[in-house]
Amino acid sequence: MYVYINICLYMLCRCNGKSENEKYSDDEERKSEYTFVSALSMNGGDGDNSYSTNSLLQRRVLSMTKPILVKNTKEMLTNLDFPKYIKVADLGCSSGQNTFLVMADIVNTINALCQECNQNRPEIDCCLNDLPCNDFNTTFKLITFFNQKLASEGSCFVSGVPGSFYSSLFPRKSLHFIHSNYSLHYLSKVPDGLEKNKMSVYITSSSPLSEYEAYLNQFQRDFTTFLRMRSEEMVSKGRMVLTLIGRNTIDDPLYRDCCHWSTLLSISLRDLVFEGIVSAAKVNSFSLPFYDPNEEEVKEIIRNEGSFQINDLETHVFDLAHCNEDCSLQTHRAKPGEKVANCIRALIETMLVAHFGDAFDIDTLFERYAHHVSQHTSCKNKTSVSLVVTLIRK
Numbered sequence: 400m401y402v403y404i405n406i407c408l409y410m411l412c413r414c415n416g417k418s419e420n421e422k423y424s425d426d427e428e429r430k431s432e433y434t435f436v437s438a439l440s441m442n443g444g445d446g447d448n449s450y451s452t453n454s455l456l457q458r459r460v461l462s463m464t465k466p467i468l469v470k471n472t473k474e475m476l477t478n479l480d481f482p483k484y485i486k487v488a489d490l491g492c493s494s495g496q497n498t499f500l501v502m503a504d505i506v507n508t509i510n511a512l513c514q515e516c517n518q519n520r521p522e523i524d525c526c527l528n529d530l531p532c533n534d535f536n537t538t539f540k541l542i543t544f545f546n547q548k549l550a551s552e553g554s555c556f557v558s559g560v561p562g563s564f565y566s567s568l569f570p571r572k573s574l575h576f577i578h579s580n581y582s583l584h585y586l587s588k589v590p591d592g593l594e595k596n597k598m599s600v601y602i603t604s605s606s607p608l609s610e611y612e613a614y615l616n617q618f619q620r621d622f623t624t625f626l627r628m629r630s631e632e633m634v635s636k637g638r639m640v641l642t643l644i645g646r647n648t649i650d651d652p653l654y655r656d657c658c659h660w661s662t663l664l665s666i667s668l669r670d671l672v673f674e675g676i677v678s679a680a681k682v683n684s685f686s687l688p689f690y691d692p693n694e695e696e697v698k699e700i701i702r703n704e705g706s707f708q709i710n711d712l713e714t715h716v717f718d719l720a721h722c723n724e725d726c727s728l729q730t731h732r733a734k735p736g737e738k739v740a741n742c743i744r745a746l747i748e749t750m751l752v753a754h755f756g757d758a759f760d761i762d763t764l765f766e767r768y769a770h771h772v773s774q775h776t777s778c779k780n781k782t783s784v785s786l787v788v789t790l791i792r793k
Contacts, residue, residue: 443534491582
């Protein structure tokens with residue numbers, strides 16, 4: 400197997416050009432509060448707090464979706480009549496081994512089906528996408544790991560594509576297959592129209608209905624944009640396999656249980672306010688750019704956008720008590736609640752530091768987070784809902 404690496408990294412910088420003494424309009428003030436969204440990336444490297452070390456849940460999700468991934472890869476290849484060149488993209492790849500596990504599954508499926516059908520193996524272009532601040536270096540150090548996962552020889556090209564997947568990333572009609580795991584629940588921005596959140600970083604059962612509507616509206620805009628961008632970049636009959644955090648369809652759209660990860664984060668931040676470590680105003684101005692849709696909301700957006708046909712749409716529930724049990728990924732025995740806290744820290748530390756500042760006591764925050772996880776007996780049976788949708792470009 401010959402793997403050619405082409406890492407094209409660029410940095411996007413934006414400055415507002417205003418001094419701190421200038422007066423802002425209400426909208427401008429709000430935009431300045433939420434500049435931390437541009438820092439959204441998982442913790443890089445391979446240390447104790449890195450995403451690479453604390454992404455076993457995502458790996459288990461990938462294992463669950465593998466049959467769907469393989470099925471759609473085979474159908475794509477057959478319906479496109481075994482093209483000589485195939486371009487695959489993993490959107491929101493982050494850093495670490497997970498993205499190469501996905502790419503290896505896709506490449507191995509393509510090569511195996513070609514051999515089974517007596518077809519020549521195609522050249523395969525594997526494009527790994529995330530925001531420019533993502534740790535691509537750690538990912539590309541794992542090329543040897545990728546090679547070891549490949550079951551047969553062939554030409555495979557690997558490249559990095561920095562940029563938001565809410566924008567154009569690839570030439571028109573160039574992509575054959577897209578994969579995205581646990582990324583599309585992150586929004587391009589914190590929604591407009593949120594009321595003062597009173598130290599709650601996301602929707603809770605006590606939130607006004609307008610907060611749910613604001614988050615839903617932002618998700619509708621972002622997901623529609625994502626579909627429109629990909630429709631321009633994909634060939635006809637190309638496939639997408641998308642997995643995101645969702646919620647079961649229930650009567651109350653505000654319902655989030657006491658162990659929802661964002662609820663525990665709010666409680667932990669309040670602890671720091673009461674202890675005088677951080678100001679209430681600073682916590683009140685922090686809201687998560689995140690939304691967990693249900694099946695019907697996802698279906699409606701896809702149908703309204705109109706470029707894709709839904710091939711599969713499934714809901715899967717995970718027991719989080721078993722999703723971080725892998726001593727090979729931990730350098731020490733974790734205390735009760737610490738594994739869950741480390742997982743959440745790996746996901747959102749960059750945003751927290753960008754908002755609260757470099758002097759923010761991130762260690763104390765997640766000590767409190769781990770404590771609250773351990774105090775809630777119901778958290779031991781906490782479940783997470785994943786939506787898996789596969790789409791065919793019309």
